[in-house]
Amino acid sequence: MLTLYHAPRSRSSRIITLLRELDALDKVNIVIVDITRGDGSGAKDPKNPHPDGKVPLLVHDGVVIWESIAIIQYLTDLFPEKKLAPVAGDPKRGRYLSWLAWYAGVVEPVLIVEAAGISHPYLQATFRGPKEMAQQLETALTASPYLMGDEFSAADLLLYSPFAWFPEATPDVPAVKAWIERCAARPSVQWAAEYDAAQQVAA
Template sequence: MLTLFHAPRSRSSRIITLLRELDALDKVEVEIVDITRGDGSGRKDPANPHPEGKVPLLVHDGVVLWETIAIIQYLTDLFPEKRMAPHVGDPQRGRYLSWLAWYAGVVEPVLIAQAAGVSHPYFDATFRGPTEMAARLENALKDSPYLMGEHYSAADLLLHSPFAWYPAATPDSAVIKDWVERCGARPSLQWTADFDARVAAVA
């Protein structure tokens, strides 16, 4: 049994979108929980088994998975039919996993530091900065519509998400902006927005 603990309009919305892309929502029980939000609203929900009250959290037959990257990799391997990720043994598997790790290890820290107005030589040397981040994306997208080439993947779903959520952080690059718009036009994104709106309305 698969159970996803989800809070509307949060980081776990990406997992709802992924499940929609995988055509797997009917195979997952979605438990709606509250979370503490950046504006001070919400609360740590006792119904959420995540020790820090965060989302997403996935439970599969009693095994608990946390962190978006781990959950994306797990679900795309569990439901390979829609080809949202290269399978094990595919020559492109390493490139795909690198994009996921780069998001967690570089993109989120860089964007959070940028939003907070934080800068330090140690931080910049470790995580790089907005300029280097933009250059990596632009180089990957200059000759293909998606990060893995011609085919939309879970890497695009993940990496475009902060720019869709906070457009002001989008690098000033026509190539990157076109990619963000292309990813944002996926029907699964609108489906998730409608789903979250319905859930929030009855919460």
């Protein structure tokens, strides 16, 4: 049994999008929960077993998986037939895992630090900055339309997502902007937005 704890229009929305891409929505019980949001609205939901009251949270036969990167890797491994991630043993697997780790270790910290208006040499040395982040994306996306080559993958879904939420953080790089547009145009993205809107109306 798979259960996803989800709050509409939050970081867990990309997991909803992923489930649509994996054609796995009928295999997952989606539990809508409240969360405390950045604007002060919402609250920690007692229905949510996440210790911090956050989303996404995936439970599979009693095993709890948290953090978007872990959930994305778990689900793409669980449903390999959709080929949204290279399987173990595939020569591209290392590159794929590196993109997932780079998102958690560089992209989110860089975007959050920039949004907060914080600057310090330690931060720059550890996480790099927007310029270096943009260069990394530009190098990959100038060579191919997606991060893993010619085909869309879960790495694209994850890494494009913050720019969909915060377009002002989008690097001023044509190849990156075109990639974001390609990712945003996928039917799964529109479906997830409509799903979230319906859940908010129902609430």
